[in-house]
Every structure is written in structure tokens, then in C-alpha cells.
Amino acid sequence: MSAVLKPKSKAIVCDGNEAAAWAVTLARVDMVAVYPITPQSSLVEYLAKFVADGRLNAEIVDVEGEHSVLSVLHGGTLAGARTYTGTCGPGLAFMFEPYLRTPGLRLPIVMSIVTRDTLTPQSVWGGHQDAMSVREVGWIQMYCETVQEVLDTTIMAYRIAEHRDVMLPVNVCHDGNYLSYGAARIELPTQEEVDAFLPPPATNWHAALDPARPMAVDPLTGGAGGAGPALFVGYRKGQCAGMQNALAVIEQAHEDWARVVGRRHAPLLESYRMEDAETALVTLGSMSGAGKDAVDAARERGERVGLIKIKTYRPFPVQAVARALAGVKAIGVVDRSVSFGWDCGPLYQDVIGALQFTARHPAAMSFIGGLAGADITTDHFERVIERIRALAKDGQAGETVWLNEKD
Amino acid sequence: MAAYNTIAFKPELCNGCNACMTACATVKTGSPDHVNSRIQIVADEAGFELAMCRQCGDPKCVSNCPAAALAKDGGNGVIEWDGAKCVNCLLCTVGCAFGGIVYNAAAGHVVKCDACGGDPACVKVCEPGALKYLTTANIYREVGDLEDLFVPGLSGCQGCNTELIMRHAMRRIGPDTVLATPPGCIPGMGSVGYNGMTGTKVPVFHPLLTNTASMLAGVKRHYKRQGREVNAVALAGDGGASDVGFQSLSGAAERGEQILFICVDNEGYMNTGMQRSSCTPFGAWTSTTPVGERGSGKTQDAKNMPVIMMMHNCEYVATASTAFMEDLYVKLDKAIDASKRGFAYLHIYSPCTTGWRFPSQENIEVARKAVETNFVMLWEFDPRDGLRLTRSLDNPQPIAEYLKALGKYRHLEPEQVDRIETTLQKNVELIRDLAEGRRPAMAGR
Numbered sequence: 001m002s003a004v005l006k007p008k009s010k011a012i013v014c015d016g017n018e019a020a021a022w023a024v025t026l027a028r029v030d031m032v033a034v035y036p037i038t039p040q041s042s043l044v045e046y047l048a049k050f051v052a053d054g055r056l057n058a059e060i061v062d063v064e065g066e067h068s069v070l071s072v073l074h075g076g077t078l079a080g081a082r083t084y085t086g087t088c089g090p091g092l093a094f095m096f097e098p099y100l101r102t103p104g105l106r107l108p109i110v111m112s113i114v115t116r117d118t119l120t121p122q123s124v125w126g127g128h129q130d131a132m133s134v135r136e137v138g139w140i141q142m143y144c145e146t147v148q149e150v151l152d153t154t155i156m157a158y159r160i161a162e163h164r165d166v167m168l169p170v171n172v173c174h175d176g177n178y179l180s181y182g183a184a185r186i187e188l189p190t191q192e193e194v195d196a197f198l199p200p201p202a203t204n205w206h207a208a209l210d211p212a213r214p215m216a217v218d219p220l221t222g223g224a225g226g227a228g229p230a231l232f233v234g235y236r237k238g239q240c241a242g243m244q245n246a247l248a249v250i251e252q253a254h255e256d257w258a259r260v261v262g263r264r265h266a267p268l269l270e271s272y273r274m275e276d277a278e279t280a281l282v283t284l285g286s287m288s289g290a291g292k293d294a295v296d297a298a299r300e301r302g303e304r305v306g307l308i309k310i311k312t313y314r315p316f317p318v319q320a321v322a323r324a325l326a327g328v329k330a331i332g333v334v335d336r337s338v339s340f341g342w343d344c345g346p347l348y349q350d351v352i353g354a355l356q357f358t359a360r361h362p363a364a365m366s367f368i369g370g371l372a373g374a375d376i377t378t379d380h381f382e383r384v385i386e387r388i389r390a391l392a393k394d395g396q397a398g399e400t401v402w403l404n405e406k407d
Numbered sequence: 408m409a410a411y412n413t414i415a416f417k418p419e420l421c422n423g424c425n426a427c428m429t430a431c432a433t434v435k436t437g438s439p440d441h442v443n444s445r446i447q448i449v450a451d452e453a454g455f456e457l458a459m460c461r462q463c464g465d466p467k468c469v470s471n472c473p474a475a476a477l478a479k480d481g482g483n484g485v486i487e488w489d490g491a492k493c494v495n496c497l498l499c500t501v502g503c504a505f506g507g508i509v510y511n512a513a514a515g516h517v518v519k520c521d522a523c524g525g526d527p528a529c530v531k532v533c534e535p536g537a538l539k540y541l542t543t544a545n546i547y548r549e550v551g552d553l554e555d556l557f558v559p560g561l562s563g564c565q566g567c568n569t570e571l572i573m574r575h576a577m578r579r580i581g582p583d584t585v586l587a588t589p590p591g592c593i594p595g596m597g598s599v600g601y602n603g604m605t606g607t608k609v610p611v612f613h614p615l616l617t618n619t620a621s622m623l624a625g626v627k628r629h630y631k632r633q634g635r636e637v638n639a640v641a642l643a644g645d646g647g648a649s650d651v652g653f654q655s656l657s658g659a660a661e662r663g664e665q666i667l668f669i670c671v672d673n674e675g676y677m678n679t680g681m682q683r684s685s686c687t688p689f690g691a692w693t694s695t696t697p698v699g700e701r702g703s704g705k706t707q708d709a710k711n712m713p714v715i716m717m718m719h720n721c722e723y724v725a726t727a728s729t730a731f732m733e734d735l736y737v738k739l740d741k742a743i744d745a746s747k748r749g750f751a752y753l754h755i756y757s758p759c760t761t762g763w764r765f766p767s768q769e770n771i772e773v774a775r776k777a778v779e780t781n782f783v784m785l786w787e788f789d790p791r792d793g794l795r796l797t798r799s800l801d802n803p804q805p806i807a808e809y810l811k812a813l814g815k816y817r818h819l820e821p822e823q824v825d826r827i828e829t830t831l832q833k834n835v836e837l838i839r840d841l842a843e844g845r846r847p848a849m850a851g852r
Contacts, residue, residue: 030629030632031625031628031629031632033625059628059629059631059632061624061625061628061662062662063621063624063658063662064654064655064657064658064661065654065658067617067618067621067654067655068618068621068624068654068655068658068659071614071615071617071618071621071622071625071655072621072622072624072625072628073625074618074622074625075621075622075623075624075625075626075627075628075629076625076626076628076629077625078612078622078625078626079585079625079626079629079630080629080633081625081629081632083625097615097617097618098615098618101615208610209585209610209612209626210585210610211582211583211584211585211609211610211637213610214582214607214608214609214610214611215610216599216600216605216606216607216610216611216612217599217610217611217612217613218599218612218613219599219600219601219602219603219604219605219613220594220599220600220601220602220613221601221602221603222602223601223602226602227602227603228601228602231602231603
């Protein structure tokens with residue numbers, strides 16, 4: 001099975017969609033269910049090709065829509081399979097019903113969200129609105145900055161999802177257009193390296209369908225009397241505990257992965273030039289590179305600015321965020337999506353929530369950019385830095401700034 | 408109505424002694440000459456074959472007869488020959504594929520098995536037990552030995568037909584099964600269970616109402632990959648099959664997923680309070696097609712689910728009714744077998760005493776009337792042989808007999824009954840055409 005893979009890690013040039021397909025192959029996934037949607041389509045094409053070429057020894061189920069994509073994986077996972085799929089935008093919306101159910105069933109499915117802005121206006125381009133719309137469903141969400149991080153995180157996602165203390169599904173989010181189609185040189189780990197890191201899948205006997213061990217999966221639970229309500233609470237609390245346990249498991253997985261391949265990614269958040277910083281940018285996903293460039297330029301001018309890149313968004317690393325931002329005076333959170341109820345970005349909401357755990361409660365402002373495939377450039381970040389410089393002085397947070405409004 | 412009887416033959420037990428032919432010829436003609444026997448055991452290199460009347464559900468000899476000399480007895484199922492009407496044209500022999508009705512030179516006319524009035528001579532002398540005389544009661548005794556895979560005390564309504572279907576289907580399918588019961592009456596009565604307790608002895612789960620076939624496909628594919636033979640079975644209501652679950656059902660059928668999908672059709676959402684589904688027939692009262700000053704039941708016809716599934720080129724599709732249990736069991740066996748090769752779909756009609764408004768003790772009678780009026784037609788399909796009737800559509804009872812038995816049709820105006828009759832005729836014509844090859848049962852393959 002691994003004969004086609006060279007024994008030593010090698011460098012290849014590929015985009016984020018191909019990198020995810022390589023990760024799935026190296027993770028020895030048993031089953032993939034696929035349905036194409038822009039900008040994920042080439043990802044499932046790579047998977048189909050890898051199966052056809054005999055590289056990926058997996059059952060591939062070409063179903064009639066995303067609802068069935070995840071439903072097939074529910075069945076496969078309940079029968080003991082390691083499973084994978086990817087989707088985005090309208091596809092994610094269509095699979096919402098089984099998506100909603102996945103964490104409650106504690107199914108360790110890994111699914112890429114190749115992020116795309118949601119309808120309407122009709123749009124096929126990148127944006128985080130799809131992933132953000134499902135942030136409270138109970139899936140773990142990790143956002144990648146680079147093509148290499150897509151590959152590494154997708155492999156690590158299985159370690160995290162299948163961990164006994166977690167047993168929850170994971171979304172590996174990579175930005176539509178910017179990461180899905182942006183090619184980069186990456187290191188492809190060897191099968192031996194991945195095998196050393198990732199144990200074979202173990203059936204989750206919390207919920208499994210096997211005639212050798214009959215079990216009723218998901219009886220009606222709850223109601224107004226008897227054991228029901230307490231049982232329901234027990235399941236919900238257990239799910240929340242799994243989510244919180246994931247924080248340590250994610251850190252350990254990144255640590256172990258670094259030991260195997262010699263590459264280290266920040267597990268929960270990355271602090272970039274935050275030493276002595278007075279102001280800080282907070283970013284998510286592929287925009288972080290431009291943000292770091294802007295920080296470098298400002299530092300050269302003598303400005304004390306740094307950047308926090310959130311990698312793990314769900315569970316939200318509240319304490320790590322509070323610690324990272326405790327010492328600054330002003331924060332600019334740049335979102336690639338919108339919270340309609342609050343008229344700001346969703347990451348901004350989470351950050352100001354975490355700031356409650358700091359002694360000085362730094363001032364923060366919401367910036368929204370990169371909707372529907374728009375570029376967030378170093379110029380945009382310059383504007384953010386300029387605005388929060390003022391915020392640090394006067395503490396007067398203004399209304400949400402829409403970065404691409406006049407582009 | 409008496410039970411239907413069958414002389415069943417197991418060739419693997421036959422030793423070729425021919426005692427049956429001697430007994431038959433002696434009883435029927437006084438001479439032991441095998442040429443006069445109504446039962447013929449034919450030896451070939453593959454073993455033994457039986458040439459004898461099968462008392463078919465849809466007898467070709469009867470439909471071929473221009474003189475009405477042949478008729479199926481509705482009581483015992485035996486096809487009777489009337490010498491007074493026979494014109495000796497022998498067209499009946501052309502219709503029969505089983506050598507069950509043949510010209511006999513000594514008699515000067517066709518002869519056939521009449522089951523000796525319920526005590527067949529051939530069976531009595533068969534020492535190795537290759538011939539057995541099976542009655543409905545015998546069939547029940549046989550399946551009664553199979554384990555009931557549901558616990559006692561499922562909380563179905565009194566006289567629930569669906570519970571009967573569940574128990575019979577699962578005891579035949581057996582324990583090496585993963586069972587999906589999407590939301591509806593079936594989990595409602597406790598198949599998956601409540602608060603940690605379950606009503607089923609095999610692995611069972613609640614799919615969503617929408618994704619039964621897809622979840623089962625995932626289960627089955629992984630077991631196949633592991634080389635384990637596990638039946639993937641759905642017991643779904645008509646709503647979960649024909650409405651919101653239809654996309655996943657159609658997709659799984661198109662892909663030929665190796666699943667047995669049983670649609671238990673009680674013509675609506677009976678569990679949630681009797682709302683209409685796309686399987687609810689025209690004119691029927693439901694809680695969302697109520698009867699009032701401006702409403703008079705459902706205004707559209709039912710979706711013909713079994714025909715739609717047949718058009719997917721499934722490995723096997725059949726309709727069945729609990730009033731015809733032998734037929735149902737034969738189809739279950741074929742469906743289980745077909746699901747090892749591809750998608751199998753069984754559509755079983757399940758009159759609902761609560762939602763259709765009739766006394767619970769009349770459930771099987773209502774199921775029988777549905778079939779005898781052709782409102783429900785019993786047939787089966789496979790891609791090689793196309794559609795085949797398993798019960799004749801001839802001489803149906805008037806549809807009014809069925810409609811008046813049900814409270815949900817009590818309000819019907821004469822013009823609504825007319826429309827039901829017209830639609831019924833069209834449906835019968837369609838199935839007849841398919842059965843007789845006037846229309847192809849499917850494209851492709």
C-alpha cells in the first residue's frame with residue numbers, strides 16, 4: 001500500500017486542496033464521501049485520482065449531495081471506519097442536519113472546510129462566513145495559514161478527533177482561493193513518519209453499530225420525567241468536557257508532530273513579535289502572512305506592534321488569548337466574516353469575551369475584510385495599525401471598519 | 408377465507424424413486440402408468456425438476472383460456488378445470504411455463520393437479536420428504552421458530568400492522584444485521600428505545616428522517632471492505648422514503664448500494680398525528696388535508712413509490728401486504744438475497760387503524776380488501792425478468808368495498824369516488840402493461 005510513497009520526506013509544489021488530499025492519503029483513511037463544490041472541487045478530484053491510482057486505499061462514495069456525504073460518513077464511522085470529506089458554503093449549509101448531529105454522536109470525522117462566503121449575494125469566492133456560521137455546533141475548528149499547515153493539520157486532526165478524551169469531529173479550515181488554489185513548496189512527510197505519529201483507528205464503543213456487539217445508537221433521550229433529563233445533561237456536559245480536553249490534546253499533537261517531522265506550528269495561537277507590544281492585530285487563516293509583513297514594516301518604523309494568529313478557534317483558547325493580549329493597550333481584530341447580530345466580526349466577539357479575563361481590559365476594535373474573495377493586503381493592515389495606534393492613545397473604540405468598502 | 412396451499416418441492420431431497428407419480432396416476436386414473444400422473448419428476452444432469460401446476464398467483468393458463476374453463480378458486484388458491492366448458496384448444500398449455508397443465512391422450516383433454524382436495528397423494532408417499540404440503544399455518548409455524556428480534560411490549564397502537572411487519576421482517580432477515588429505523592411510528596413504538604433502553608436485539612439506530620439510505624450505505628460499505636457479511640436494513644415509513652428522505656434513497660438506489668430498504672406505507676405521517684405525505688392517496692382525510700366547508704381530503708394522487716424505485720433498476724423491487732404473508736415471505740427472501748448484490752426495495756402496505764379510522768380488529772381484512780380491489784397490486788421486479796404479478800389483477804372487488812371500510816374516506820363525494828376509480832384503472836393498466844411486456848419495465852442493463 002505504501003509502496004508508491006518514497007521512504008524519505010520530499011518536497012513537492014502543490015496547492016492547499018492537493019495538500020489536504022495528500023494528508024488524507026497518508027492518514028490511511030478508510031472511507032471518503034465526496035460531492036464537488038467550488039472552491040473545494042479539486043480536492044475531491046485529487047482524492048478520486050489517488051484512489052484510482054491505488055495510492056489511497058479507501059472506499060470512495062460518490063454521493064448525490066453534501067447531506068449524504070456526511071450521512072455516509074456517519075454510517076462508516078459507526079461501523080469503525082476512519083473517514084474524511086471536505087465542503088464549503090452552500091454545501092455546508094445543505095449538510096447542516098447531519099453536521100449538527102455529528103459532535104453529539106461523538107463521531108471523530110475530519111472534514112475540511114475550504115472556506116467560502118455564504119449566499120446571498122451569489123458568490124463562489126473565499127471568506128469565513130460558512131465556517132463561522134457553524135462555530136457553535138460543537139465541531140473543533142482549526143484555521144490554517146499556509147499550504148504546509150493544511151497538510152500537517154489534516155494529519156494531526158485525526159490524532160485529536162480520535163483521542164479518547166476528545167472523540168469529536170474536526171474541521172480543518174483553509175481559505176477558499178488563497179489556500180485552495182495558491183501553490184507553495186511543501187515537505188511531504190513519509191508514510192513511516194505518519195504511521196509513527198498516527199495509530200490505526202480504534203472503534204469508538206461509545207457509539208458503534210456491530211452485530212457482534214449489538215447496541216442501540218441514539219435512543220430518544222430527555223423528556224420531563226424519569227432518568228431522561230439527567231441523562232441528556234450528562235451527554236451534553238460530556239460533549240463540552242471533550243471540547244475543553246481538546247485544548248491540551250491539540251497542544252500535545254502539535255508537539256508530537258514537531259518531534260516526528262521537525263516542523264512546529266503554533267497549536268492554539270501564534271504570538272508574532274508580541275514582546276513589548278503596545279498594540280496587537282488578531283488574525284485568522286491566510287491573511288496572517290500579510291498581517292505579519294505589516295507588523296514587520298511597522299516595527300522597522302519603531303512601532304511596538306505585534307500579531308496574534310488564532311489557529312484553534314473552537315474550542316476557543318480563552319485563557320491563552322487573555323494571556324497573550326493582557327499587556328497591550330489596543331487591539332484590532334480582523335475578521336473575514338460578519339456577526340449580523342452584533343454588527344462586527346465573530347472573532348472580535350470572542351476576543352473581547354476573553355479580555356474579561358485580563359486585569360486591564362485593553363480596548364479593541366473590529367475590522368472586517370476579505371469578504372467574497374477580496375484581498376486583505378499589507379495596506380489594509382497598515383490602516384488597522386494606524387487606527388489602533390489612535391485607539392491606544394484615546395481608548396475610543398469606533399464602529400466596525402469595513403476594510404474593502406472603498407476598494 | 409381459507410389458507411392458500413402449496414405443494415412444495417425440494418429437489419436436493421428427491422431420490423428419484425417416482426413413488427409420487429405412481430400414487431398420483433393410481434389415484435386419478437386407477438392405473439399406475441406414470442404418463443397419467445399430474446406430477447412429473449424429470450431427471451437431468453443437474454438433478455431433479457418438478458413439472459406440475461404451481462397454482463400461480465397470476466395464472467397464464469387462466470388468462471389464455473378463451474372458454475373460461477379454468478379459474479382460480481379464491482378460497483383455497485387451486486386452479487380448477489371445468490370439463491363442461493373446455494373446448495380442447497390447448498392454449499392453456501402454451502401459457503404455462505411449469506408443465507403444469509398438459510394434454511393427456513387417455514383422458515382426451517388437459518389434466519392438471521387439483522391438490523387432491525387438500526390431501527395430496529404424492530406428498531403422502533414421498534419418503535425422503537422432498538414433497539411437502541404447505542399451508543399458511545405451516546409457514547407461520549416455520550417462521551415461528553425464528554427468533555423475534557424485537558422485545559415484547561413495543562408501544563404500538565392496538566392492532567398495529569407496522570409492528571407485525573417489523574417483527575416478521577426482522578425474524579426472517581436475522582441477527583447479522585444493522586437496522587435503521589428513521590423517525591416515525593417504528594422508533595416511536597420503541598425500536599431504538601427511550602432513555603438508554605432499547606426495543607431491538609440487533610444493532611439499531613435512529614438515522615435522520617432524511618438520510619436513512621446514506622447512513623446505511625456507509626455502514627455496509629465499511630463491513631464489505633472488512634470482508635464481513637452484514638445485512639444493512641431500513642424499516643422506514645412512507646414519509647421518510649417518499650418525501651424528505653427521497654433524495655438519499657434515490658441516490659443509494661442509483662449507486663446500487665447493497666441495502667434492503669423496506670418502506671412501511673401507512674399513507675402519511677401517522678406517528679406525528681396523521682399528516683399527509685406524498686404517499687397519501689387522493690381524497691383521503693388527514694390532519695393537514697382536513698374535511699370542512701372548503702376542504703374534502705387530499706387533492707392530489709399518491710406518488711407511486713414502488714414504480715419509481717423500479718425505474719432505478721434496483722436489483723429487486725416488490726410490493727407486499729400483510730394479508731398475503733406467504734407472498735411477503737417469498738419476497739423477503741428474494742429481497743435479502745438481492746441486497747447482497749445491489750439495492751433491494753420492498754414496499755409493504757400497512758393499514759393504520761388509528762390514522763385511517765377503522766376498528767383495530769379489521770386491520771388484516773382492510774389490508775386484504777386493498778389487494779382484492781386492486782388498490783394495492785402485488786408484484787415484483789428484477790432487472791432480468793422485469794415486472795411480474797404475484798397475484799392476478801382479474802376480477803377485482805369494487806373499490807367502494809375498500810373505501811367504505813375506512814373512516815378517512817367517509818366524506819367522499821361521488822365525483823371523488825369516480826376519480827379514485829379512474830386513477831385506479833390507469834394504475835392497473837400501467838402495471839398490467841409492464842407485467843405483460845407492452846411497456847418496458849426499465850431502460851438500460
